[in-house]
Structures are given as structure tokens and as C-alpha cells.
Amino acid sequence: MEAARNAYTGGSRKLVVALDIGTTFSGAAYLNTPNLGSAKVSSVLYYDRDGNFCGIDNGVDFQDDDAFLRIKWWKLLISPTEPSAAMKDQTTTELPKGKTIVNVFADFMGYLFQSTKALFKTSEPNGDLRWDSVSNSIELILTHPNGWGGPQQAQLRTAAIEAGIVADTPVGRSSVHFVTEGEASFNFCATNTQAGKDLKPGEQVLIIDAGGGTIDISTYTVINNEPLQVEELYESECLLQGGEFVTARARAMAKEKLRGSKFNTPEDLDAFSLRFDEGVKRVFSSNQAVQHVKFGSPRDNDPECGIKAGRLALTGLQVSEFFEPSIQSTVDSIRENFSERLAADSFAFLVGGFATSPWFSAQLEERLLNIGFKFCKPETHTNKAVAVGAAAFYVDHLVIGRISKFTYGVPYGITYEPSDPEHVQRKHKSYIDPLGERSVPGRFKRMLSRGTKVLEDREIRRSFCWLSEVSPIQHIYPQIFKYKGTADAPKWVDTEQDKFETLCSVKADLSSAPHQKPKHKGKTCYVTEADVILLVGLTELKAQVSWIDSETGKERRSDAVVVYDNPSERITESDTE
Known part of the structure; x- marks a missing residue:
């Protein structure tokens, strides 16, 4: 029996819908306080030969297999970890004609959401009216394996937009939330087992x-x-x-x-x-x-x-x-x-x-x-634990601290020092910046170490300075690297190139930030100083930029967009407005 849940105290009514897209079976749950409903369906999909989504494997509707393409295990196609060589032959999945893996996720996500909507309307008192009253205030929770991260989350959010579940707007995108299957499972066990309650x-x-x-x-x-x-x-x-x-x-x-x-x-x-x-x-x-x-x-x-x-x-x-x-x-x-x-x-x-x-x-x-x-x-519903736990995750807020999965940092250029052997070693890579100074690229500035425990409100920041000879900097796109090696404090990206990967870029609008125009060595250029802030304690990496207002002397902040190197992630200029 599920434990009693505290009454919702928000300012407006919301409906929480959680979708757990699994490799073989998928689950959905909704929470419209205090009721929790859930369902489970097959993740085996059928498409016609033109690439149109036809439905799921229910053992009845697709007896004539020759007319349809049956696909399974498609979830593994966006996994950052590949199956072993022995398993690849068994897990090879043919995508439908003209479809990307994000399109397939969108097709199934839309089906699962519509099924949840139908379940709600038929199971809840005055279901039609209640759904209509909250249909514009839905918080969508998507689960994913522990080993997935930002790139996979970006694809899932794109699929939710393509499925028509949320709008392709800042508000729509912010209504999509992520939780690992492990954390969702803990939320389930904590409220559905006596051991968890004790x-x-x-x-x-x-x-x-x-x-x-x-x-x-x-x-x-x-x-x-x-x-x-x-x-x-x-x-x-x-x-x-x-x-x-x-x-x-x-x-x-x-x-x-x-x-x-x-x-x-x-x-x-x-x-x-x-x-x-x-x-x-x-x-x-x-x-x-x-x-x-x-x-x-x-x-x-x-x-x-x-x-x-x-x-x-x-x-x-x-x-x-x-x-x-x-x-x-x-x-x-x-x-x-x-x-x-x-x-x-x-x-x-x-x-x-x-x-x-x-x-x-x-x-x-x-x-x-x-x-x-x-x-x-748990004695019951173990096969729907993730979906039910994901819905509970949004309202119960049980996990308040998480562990960093890797070392975050940024590459930057440092002023060349002829007395520093490491600089001399890289002199052939050096360049002259807009102020006329020689700089060496590829220095790594660590922002967060792997294995660090971070609370939900934890933010890390680093100060940066952008130079431009032509006009003030309006937008920035600094890259965030992840380091997968074993060094405690790696200094240079080129020493372990195979251990560094571009995690994402942070797209931010600095048009409102103050710009200086100093003269140095006979050269004049625009200088913009700001901090890049990473919000690292949540289930999804988020970013902001901040600067000191030249008139008030107070800090000003602006939300930034975290962009992953993923062709399916759609970013527009309006994202940072």
C-alpha cells in the first residue's frame, strides 16, 4: 500500500505525467493529487512499409507481419554504451523508412501519452472535465537509465516536442523533467515497502x-x-x-x-x-x-x-x-x-x-x-515501479543530493609565459589575442570533480573574459568539457586528448552585459566579463550567466541554453530571449 502523500500546496492545479520508456515494456503513471494511476504496455512497435507508425505489439492487430516492420530494442540505439560484440547481432534494429531514432521515440511517446490520457479520462471521476482543466498545466517526467546523460535527455525532450506533448517554447521545454531509473525506483521503494517506510x-x-x-x-x-x-x-x-x-x-x-x-x-x-x-x-x-x-x-x-x-x-x-x-x-x-x-x-x-x-x-x-x-x-507492481516512482519524484522530492558522474571543466587560453616550460612546449599553438598579447590555448579549468556530492541548489561558476576587435560580444557559446581520466587536476587538454570530450556548449545572451573598451599596446578592443554558472545538483544540467550591472553594482543573471552536439536538438535564437 502506498504511503500517504502530503497535500499539494502550489498556486495552481497541475497534472504530473510520468513516462518510463523501457526496452521491452514501458510504463506510464499520472499524479493528480491525491490519486495515482499507472499502466504498462509493450515497447515492440509496428510500422508500415512507408514508415508510418501503426501501433504496439498487442498480439492481435498485426498478424500479417509481412505488411509491417516490427521493431524492438530500439531504445538501445541512443545508449552511450554499446552492447558487447556477442550481443550486437541480436540487438540490431532496423529503423522504419525515413525515421530517425528521435522520430521513433516521438511516435511511441505520443502513443503512450494518449493512452495515459484515455486511462485518466475513464478511471477518474469526471475524467474528461478534469483532464481539460489541467491539460495546459502538465509536468512531464521522463525516465532514463543511470548511464544516460545530457545528450540523451536532449533527444528525449526533442521527441516530446515532436510528439506534441509539450510546446517548442521555453515554457514548454521547462515542463519536461528527467529522473534516472535508479532514483525513480528509490522513490517507489521508499513509499511502497515497509522496509522503505521504516x-x-x-x-x-x-x-x-x-x-x-x-x-x-x-x-x-x-x-x-x-x-x-x-x-x-x-x-x-x-x-x-x-x-x-x-x-x-x-x-x-x-x-x-x-x-x-x-x-x-x-x-x-x-x-x-x-x-x-x-x-x-x-x-x-x-x-x-x-x-x-x-x-x-x-x-x-x-x-x-x-x-x-x-x-x-x-x-x-x-x-x-x-x-x-x-x-x-x-x-x-x-x-x-x-x-x-x-x-x-x-x-x-x-x-x-x-x-x-x-x-x-x-x-x-x-x-x-x-x-x-x-x-x-516489493510484493506488487515491481514492473511499473519506475513509472510510479517517477511521478512521485516530482512531488515528494526525496533525493536532495547527487553524485557528479565526471569532471566538468572548460578549455581556455592563458597568457604566454616564456619562462614556463609547459608554455614553451606549446608555443607553436600560441596566438595573438585582440589586445596584442600572446596566449596559449588548451588550458583546462576544472569546475567540478568526478564523484563530488552536490546538493540540489549547488552551483559552480567560473569567470571569463571575451575580447572582440569589431563590436561588443552579443552571444557566447563556451564549451563545457568532461574529463574521463584519473588525474585529480588535469591542466592541459592535449596531454590526454582521448580522455577529454565536449560535453555541451552554453549558449547565452550577453547583449545587456557591460562592455569595456580599453586600449593596450596601441590596440583597442571590446572586453566583456561575465561568469558562467552551472547548476549541477539537479537531475539535468542547467546553466546561467551573470555579470555586475555597471549602474547598480548588483549581480544580474540570465538563463542560458545547454546545447549538446546532437543533430536532433533544435535550438533557436528565441531560446535565450
């Missing part, structure tokens, strides 16, 4: 969200319990070892086992995968019992391949081996990253669609108990 200050918890594509692992420590407030404890983990990879390994085995037989066709392998996924994988609980996968007709027999009456026999040990990489990867990650850092007898909560597998759940429980964890799996 958490005390100082206690630590491990959250395992086992889905179709990824297994997300997160840790939190309790700061307060009245009201409940927690902080992320360590960097979260994201493993590409979800339930779909169990099916992929079973398919790879079947392909090898049926090699040379008449059953080794894409159609037969598809049928095997479907039957295994819907049958054996969901009920498998003992490695001692023989399992049978039905994928042919009763007249189909091939003793050499183990096929009898259209059924392929698998030993229990074989089936357990399909699960083992997912189980062991999860346990290894927990042991290596968390087990010695968490307090003894910390709770490990297991949720997600893959958590409903008896074998996966039992094996994980046994092995986690052996390394000192207490185990808890």
Missing part, C-alpha cells in the same frame, strides 16, 4: 532496477526521516545486462544448435525467441528440470537437434547459463563498487520487469545475502 537517518540502501535492457544500481543514505530525505552515496552503475540479453543468449544457442537443419531460419529463430521470452524465461525457477520451448507444429521432429513435436528441449543447466552473465555482472558490480563501502546489513531493493523472473530474483537474493545485504523485493 528507514532511519544514517541507514544506507542499494537500489537494483532490473529492466529489459539495463540493470541500474544506485545507493542512497538517509539524512532525515520526517520528512524522508536522502542523498546519493556513490556513483551509480548502469549495466547492459537486462532481461532481453537472456533471450538473446538463448537465441544464439538455438541458432548454433539448429545449424544445418531446416529450422535454422530467421522466422523459426524469431518464433523460438518469442516463445522462450514469453514462457521459459518468465517461469524458470530450477536448473534441475528440463525446459521445452514450443516453436513449431506438432509434426516437426528432428532428434539430432533435440526437436520433438515442435518443441526444443533444453536442460535446466543450459537455461541457467543464459541468465548467469546478467546475474554475475550485477553481483560483481555490487561487490566491486559498493559492498565494502556500505554499512553492514544495508537493504538491497530489487525492482523492474526482470525482477519478476523467479530464477534471476532468487539467485540475486542468495548471492547478495552471502555478501552481507538484506534483501527486499
Whole structure:
């Protein structure tokens, strides 16, 4: 039973809609205080041969597969981490004609949102009237795996705009919010399990969200319990070892086992995968019992391949081996990253669609108990935990501190010093700035270190100076780099070029900032000074710029736009107005 929720105290009525787009199944939840509704649908989509979205796999509407393109696992196409080489053959997805992956997300997101709308209207008292009264005040919460970040969030926001859920305006874009699947799962467990409701200050918890594509692992420590407030404890983990990879390994085995037989066709392998996924994988609980996968007709027999009456026999040990990489990867990650850092007898909560597998759940429980964890799996709705938890995330506000996933910083030019060996080493890269000074590019100014705990209101800032010979600077586009190496304070971008990546650019309007026009070495140029501010404690990176007003002497701020190097992210001049 869900815990009671405090009454909403905002100035206007809102409807919170959370969409959890999963690899195999997706969930939706809405919160129109105090009611919480939810639903779950397949993530397998059908398109016609012209690239038009036709619907989801409900087992009824698309019997004539030849007329449609069936796509699955498409969510993994925007993942920053690729599947292993052994899995790539199983997870290759053909996109519909004329569609990008963002278009596919938009098609499905629109379908899921409309389904949620229909559920609300039919389930809630006076549903039609109530929906209409809040349809212009919807806060959209989108979930994503722990390993995703800004570039993936940008694509999801673009898809929400394309789907017509939010407007392509600053207000519309700001009504889209993000939360990791791990954090959403914690919100669910905290209010839907007795262990979660009984958490005390100082206690630590491990959250395992086992889905179709990824297994997300997160840790939190309790700061307060009245009201409940927690902080992320360590960097979260994201493993590409979800339930779909169990099916992929079973398919790879079947392909090898049926090699040379008449059953080794894409159609037969598809049928095997479907039957295994819907049958054996969901009920498998003992490695001692023989399992049978039905994928042919009763007249189909091939003793050499183990096929009898259209059924392929698998030993229990074989089936357990399909699960083992997912189980062991999860346990290894927990042991290596968390087990010695968490307090003894910390709770490990297991949720997600893959958590409903008896074998996966039992094996994980046994092995986690052996390394000192207490185990808890919610009795109901574990396959909708992320969607329900995402809706709760927006209103309950349980997580007040998060861990930085990498080192943030900016490259800049520094005045050349002939006595500095590092400058001399880079003299061939130097340039003369508009004030006539020789400068060396590529110095790295760290703004935030990886693994730093940041509270929600934490902001980091760095001061910058922009020079222009022609006219005052109106807009700036400074790049924010992320550093993935191990150095505590990297100084130069060129020393570990493979460890630096452009994370994003910050687009800001400085037309209202004061501009100086000094003369130096006989040269005159425009100088603009301002601070770039990163808001790093939220679930999404945000930015501002600030400067000192020349008349009042007070700080002035302006929101900036975080732009990722992503062709699907649409940015217009009006964004910063």
C-alpha cells in the first residue's frame, strides 16, 4: 500500500505525467493529487512499409507481419554504451523508412501519452472535465537509465516536442523533467515497502532496477526521516545486462544448435525467441528440470537437434547459463563498487520487469545475502515501479543530493609565459589575442570533480573574459568539457586528448552585459566579463550567466541554453530571449 502523500500546496492545479520508456515494456503513471494511476504496455512497435507508425505489439492487430516492420530494442540505439560484440547481432534494429531514432521515440511517446490520457479520462471521476482543466498545466517526467546523460535527455525532450506533448517554447521545454531509473525506483521503494517506510537517518540502501535492457544500481543514505530525505552515496552503475540479453543468449544457442537443419531460419529463430521470452524465461525457477520451448507444429521432429513435436528441449543447466552473465555482472558490480563501502546489513531493493523472473530474483537474493545485504523485493507492481516512482519524484522530492558522474571543466587560453616550460612546449599553438598579447590555448579549468556530492541548489561558476576587435560580444557559446581520466587536476587538454570530450556548449545572451573598451599596446578592443554558472545538483544540467550591472553594482543573471552536439536538438535564437 502506498504511503500517504502530503497535500499539494502550489498556486495552481497541475497534472504530473510520468513516462518510463523501457526496452521491452514501458510504463506510464499520472499524479493528480491525491490519486495515482499507472499502466504498462509493450515497447515492440509496428510500422508500415512507408514508415508510418501503426501501433504496439498487442498480439492481435498485426498478424500479417509481412505488411509491417516490427521493431524492438530500439531504445538501445541512443545508449552511450554499446552492447558487447556477442550481443550486437541480436540487438540490431532496423529503423522504419525515413525515421530517425528521435522520430521513433516521438511516435511511441505520443502513443503512450494518449493512452495515459484515455486511462485518466475513464478511471477518474469526471475524467474528461478534469483532464481539460489541467491539460495546459502538465509536468512531464521522463525516465532514463543511470548511464544516460545530457545528450540523451536532449533527444528525449526533442521527441516530446515532436510528439506534441509539450510546446517548442521555453515554457514548454521547462515542463519536461528527467529522473534516472535508479532514483525513480528509490522513490517507489521508499513509499511502497515497509522496509522503505521504516528507514532511519544514517541507514544506507542499494537500489537494483532490473529492466529489459539495463540493470541500474544506485545507493542512497538517509539524512532525515520526517520528512524522508536522502542523498546519493556513490556513483551509480548502469549495466547492459537486462532481461532481453537472456533471450538473446538463448537465441544464439538455438541458432548454433539448429545449424544445418531446416529450422535454422530467421522466422523459426524469431518464433523460438518469442516463445522462450514469453514462457521459459518468465517461469524458470530450477536448473534441475528440463525446459521445452514450443516453436513449431506438432509434426516437426528432428532428434539430432533435440526437436520433438515442435518443441526444443533444453536442460535446466543450459537455461541457467543464459541468465548467469546478467546475474554475475550485477553481483560483481555490487561487490566491486559498493559492498565494502556500505554499512553492514544495508537493504538491497530489487525492482523492474526482470525482477519478476523467479530464477534471476532468487539467485540475486542468495548471492547478495552471502555478501552481507538484506534483501527486499516489493510484493506488487515491481514492473511499473519506475513509472510510479517517477511521478512521485516530482512531488515528494526525496533525493536532495547527487553524485557528479565526471569532471566538468572548460578549455581556455592563458597568457604566454616564456619562462614556463609547459608554455614553451606549446608555443607553436600560441596566438595573438585582440589586445596584442600572446596566449596559449588548451588550458583546462576544472569546475567540478568526478564523484563530488552536490546538493540540489549547488552551483559552480567560473569567470571569463571575451575580447572582440569589431563590436561588443552579443552571444557566447563556451564549451563545457568532461574529463574521463584519473588525474585529480588535469591542466592541459592535449596531454590526454582521448580522455577529454565536449560535453555541451552554453549558449547565452550577453547583449545587456557591460562592455569595456580599453586600449593596450596601441590596440583597442571590446572586453566583456561575465561568469558562467552551472547548476549541477539537479537531475539535468542547467546553466546561467551573470555579470555586475555597471549602474547598480548588483549581480544580474540570465538563463542560458545547454546545447549538446546532437543533430536532433533544435535550438533557436528565441531560446535565450
